[in-house]
Amino acid sequence: MAGITFDRVTKRYGAVTAVDNLSFTLEPGSITGFIGANGAGKSTALRVLLGLTRATSGAATFDGSSYGELPDPGRTIGALTDADVFHPGRTGRASLRVLARACAVSDARVEEMLELVALSEAAGYRVRGYSLGMRQRLGLAAALLGDPETLVLDEPANGLDPIGVRWLRELLRRLADEGRTVLVSSHQLAELAQTVDDVLILDHGRLIARGPTELLLHQHRSASLEGLFLDIVSGGRSA
Numbered sequence: 682m683a684g685i686t687f688d689r690v691t692k693r694y695g696a697v698t699a700v701d702n703l704s705f706t707l708e709p710g711s712i713t714g715f716i717g718a719n720g721a722g723k724s725t726a727l728r729v730l731l732g733l734t735r736a737t738s739g740a741a742t743f744d745g746s747s748y749g750e751l752p753d754p755g756r757t758i759g760a761l762t763d764a765d766v767f768h769p770g771r772t773g774r775a776s777l778r779v780l781a782r783a784c785a786v787s788d789a790r791v792e793e794m795l796e797l798v799a800l801s802e803a804a805g806y807r808v809r810g811y812s813l814g815m816r817q818r819l820g821l822a823a824a825l826l827g828d829p830e831t832l833v834l835d836e837p838a839n840g841l842d843p844i845g846v847r848w849l850r851e852l853l854r855r856l857a858d859e860g861r862t863v864l865v866s867s868h869q870l871a872e873l874a875q876t877v878d879d880v881l882i883l884d885h886g887r888l889i890a891r892g893p894t895e896l897l898l899h900q901h902r903s904a905s906l907e908g909l910f911l912d913i914v915s916g917g918r919s920a
């Protein structure tokens with residue numbers, strides 16, 4: 682199973698340092714929450730990991746291989762970065778079938794994933810008619826198509842209704858229990874606290890706290906992940 686390693690990753694856009702010397706390793710079998718204020722650098726870090734943008738320095742790898750070096754990335758890494766990656770004129774089913782062909786996944790697996798994300802009935806409709814929550818579900822189905830060892834999900838709960846949020850939480854737990862590595866960014870801290878084992882807290886591109894959620898809550902005498910986050914981030918800013 683593939684873990685994730687960030688080794689001194691820095692990404693600059695001109696004068697802006699979006700990710701600043703970021704290092705951490707995630708082991709398989711757990712869910713890690715990636716949190717930070719707007720502009721903290723979470724999406725940039727995930728984009729570097731997924732080979733969507735190049736690091737200025739350092740490297741982000743899956744068991745030693747960058748995304749681009751993976752022989753079969755679709756079957757190793759499942760990623761959700763944007764609910765709007767699908768062609769609006771294609772049906773949900775056709776969208777998944779295009780991806781399935783690219784990573785040699787069967788049409789039967791497409792139907793299984795549509796069922797898993799509760800889109801079987803809507804699979805014949807064009808994506809332009811889908812709600813945000815339905816597009817997120819389709820994105821999750823796409824991420825899971827190749828039965829990947831590692832999942833990298835940028836705000837997967839966006840647009841999901843409360844039933845969908847609970848479904849997602851249970852799904853991620855199942856996937857982690859199967860030994861997969863799950864990294865998930867979110868602003869919904871109350872929900873995230875119920876989902877993850879560990880958190881990484883990013884502020885101005887830098888990792889300012891990391892560890893098991895329960896331990897961090899205890900160390901900071903916080904009753905909630907939101908309290909912990911506000912405490913750490915405002916503490917970091919005044920330091």
Ligand SMILES: Nc1ncnc2c1ncn2[C@@H]1O[C@H](COP(=O)(O)OP(=O)(O)OP(=O)(O)O)[C@@H](O)[C@H]1O
Nearest residue numbers: 694697698699717718719720721722723724725726
């Ligand atoms: N393509 C880009 N060109 C220039 N600056 C960028 C680019 N992408 C991100 N940035 C800048 O990098 C910083 C980090 O942005 P990023 O989107 O990674 O943060 P984030 O933590 O994902 O934020 P959010 O929670 O709002 O999604 C911000 O200052 C942002 O303006």
